[in-house]
Ligand SMILES: Nc1ncnc2c1ncn2[C@@H]1O[C@H](COP(=O)(O)OP(=O)(O)O)[C@@H](O)[C@H]1O
């Protein structure tokens with residue numbers, strides 16, 4: 001273990017003194033987030049959510065509901081007829097319109113029968129990703145209000161009805177994407193160092209010492225994970241303080257996700273460069289893989305906008321799932337595939353690439 | 365310390381290594397006793413590096429029985445490597461570690477290393493301890509990699525051409541350190557293509573050419589076995605008939621490499637007297653002349669017909 005720590009420290013020193021590499025390591029995520037941030041930040045700083053409410057029948061439920069909404073500073077409440085509110089939505093004066101249905105709150109609920117769910121239609125502009133977060137809040141408020149009135153589990157379910165769709169994204173959606181991309185590049189390109197060490201005969205030279213060779217690989221991986229944590233912090237801090245992105249996940253959830261993602265891509269990187277004789281050819285292989293992956297994975301735009309024939313490709317790309325995972329953990333977007341699927345697919349890639357690497361990697 | 369001389373540190377029997385059609389090492393056998401400095405002398409491409417790398421477990425032999433400190437380098441490399449220090453011929457370093465950090469890192473791999481200070485002193489890199497390794501000159505770098513092997517404080521030290529690229533001063537310094545290590549009871553296996561080095565430093569020398577050991581013994585034995593004569597070196601010889609040199613009194617052999625002719629003579633005085641006579645008679649002209657003891661270089665020349673230097 002002492003040898004291992006010495007090796008990690010030595011490798012860190014060796015890397016940290018490469019000024020050029022450090023420069024890019026720090027600048028790359030900053031550059032990206034500012035670039036995308038500038039382009040897409042319209043509305044991101046807008047914490048106000050204009051909500052139109054159509055009340056079909058006044059009553060205790062509607063009153064309680066609207067009162068609790070008004071407590072939240074996020075929502076500005078408008079009331080009107082369905083037609084008027086939808087028009088306001090189309091004119092972008094509302095972020096969403098919610099139609100409160102007639103609800104009979106009476107003795108029949110306490111009779112013990114399970115009431116059928118009451119559907120609450122919510123109309124919103126699907127092109128703005130910023131809308132999705134407040135929609136969750138709405139759901140939570142429903143639950144809360146429901147319980148307050150009924151003292152029983154949920155009755156309402158949100159039925160989100162998108163009314164508009166444009167190829168637009170914003171910084172909330174992009175931040176997890178940028179992070180996913182950074183982790184992918186860190187992992188994939190990070191694997192090149194082992195090829196470099198092999199090409200330059202550093203591995204061979206260390207092979208003449210009692211140092212077990214796998215420790216070199218482990219130390220490389222540990223260092224990549226450390227770098228991933230640093231880059232993540234950079235990206236999140238800038239996203240939060242400059243572009244006002246709200247992170248919903250706890251730090252340990254974020255860290256665990258990031259380390260897992262970085263590990264998956266380091267291992268995919270090793271698999272890719274297994275057959276590369278030189279650092280240069282390894283670099284070529286990784287470029288060829290990472291470039292399409294970046295654009296087909298939906299980390300920068302939503303998957304619905306890609307032509308359908310690409311769907312199988314998109315669904316095979318591990319970055320797609322890391323993006324999905326990060327979007328959920330960071331900004332609380334709903335999973336497109338589900339947590340289990342994301343973990344399963346990424347874990348599958350991890351195991352397969354590890355097996356292939358161990359099977360085919362050559363030390364010389 | 366040298367009481368344990370009977371113990372063999374390295375035994376090699378029938379070692380053969382091929383690269384495709386090329387037989388780089390061809391059925392060589394030797395033993396290295398504990399506490400001796402054993403040299404493998406040969407020109408570039410003779411198979412020295414291949415041999416070293418097989419002995420330290422970096423390459424696998426095609427045939428042969430090898431034991432280093434009782435270990436089979438191929439199957440017991442892990443145990444072996446803690447007991448040997450290795451300087452490869454073209455070792456690579458982490459480019460952005462300092463001299464001192466590189467030594468410390470290597471030291472940390474071994475159970476009982478020498479202090480970094482001592483090694484810095486040995487290889488004369490004290491002043492350069494904070495210099496990044498990629499900024500070192502060829503000679504400085506060579507001294508560092510030798511130091512990185514020495515710091516292991518291990519029983520056997522493998523040095524593959526340790527003095528290549530060093531200036532004469534640094535070379536002589538290194539010879540002294542190697543002898544000091546021998547005094548401490550270390551066994552040293554080194555390769556070289558400098559015959560002075562083999563002659564000066566090694567207790568026994570194996571001369572290797574085209575993958576085969578052509579002779580093995582102490583430098584004195586090797587020279588004595590092949591030459592009772594002294595060598596007279598003539599440079600820039602011009603003559604219509606060089607065979608007259610063969611007829612000079614005392615001359616047993618004439619060896620010609622380019623314009624350099626070496627006469628091996630049992631009666632140097634008589635040979636010289638006649639040579640001067642020939643020059644007076646203008647049968648030949650000689651630009652330079654030197655007399656020396658026969659050396660391992662001469663042995664190599666006699667056995668292979670070629671000079672050891674490229
Ligand atoms: N990896 C290799 N593949 C093919 N040929 C090699 C390899 N390494 C060495 N050789 C060849 O084997 C011969 C012996 O090389 P080497 O052991 O390096 O000699 P030396 O160290 O005495 O200069 C040379 O002809 C060299 O070209």
Ligand SMILES: [Mg+2]
Pocket residue numbers: 409412413414453524525
């Ligand atoms: Mg060599």
